[in-house]
Amino acid sequence: MKTVSLTIDGKEIKAPQGQSVLWAALDNGIYIPNLCALREKATPDASCRLCWVEVEGESQPVTACTQSVAEGMVVDTKGAMALRLARTALELLLASNVVDCANCPASGACELQKIAAHLGVKLKTKRFRKLLRNLKVDSSSPEFTYDPNKCVLCGRCIWVCRQRLGIGALGFAHRGFNRRMSTFGDEPLAKSACQECRECVDSCPTGALCFK
Known part of the structure; x- marks a missing residue:
């Protein structure tokens, strides 16, 4: 496969042509916050709005998961505009989610904790009303x-259940503020088409889905 050379945060790297900036960075040890990204997805959702980066020649930040690498591209993951957008997206997310790390079984392995630390944002931010x-x-x-109170609506569990496994037990229900992951007919998981494969739990970046 043809590769291209680019620079991310001053580090010169090579990446497969057509790969996204997000995966090129992560594959080379450069962290870019993300919640909804799955390498298997042919088309990224870009729904979490956390992977903002600045690309030389572009007037506005772009999402790293939707931006393909290009020869000679220069990317800055720590630009002021990109960081402001990512921090705002995270704080809005935290404002509508329960943050109870001390009692959460996912504490220490939660992506929200990692992202907050990376962006310098307090998990119990007071910028927006809860x-x-x-x-x-x-x-x-x-x-x-x-x-569901800890769900960040990343859609990873739904994609895994539907696309990777072909089961389709999970999906999104409702819209706007009331949007949430659910089963068909809003049945409890035990009465749904769920086959207890547990791959949805493995894909969850937070404590929304946790093993007993």
Whole structure:
């Protein structure tokens, strides 16, 4: 496969032609915050809006997951505009999610913790007013629990269930602030088409889906 040479944060790297800036950076040890990215996806969702970078020659920041690498490209992951956008996206996300790291089984392995530390954002930010949904936790599965109050709507579990496994037990329900991951007919997981494969839990970047 043909490769291209580019520079990210002053580091010269090579990446396969057509690869996204996000995966090129991650493959070369350069961290760019992200929640919704899955390498298997042919088309990225860019829904988390956390992977902003600045590209030389572009007037505005771009999302690294949707921007393909190019020969001679110069990328800055720490530019002021990109960081401002990423921090705002994270703080808005935190404003509508329960943050209870001390009692969360995912603490220490949670992507939100990693991203907050990387961006210098407090997990209990006060920049935006808290708007919590207080949704019921689904503990019906014998294998895992689903806490929608900790879900960041990244869609990774849904993609894995539908596209990778072909099961289709999970999907998005409702719109706007009420949007959430759900099963068909909003049935408990134990009564849904879920086959208890647990791959949705492995794909979850937060404590929304956790093993029992």
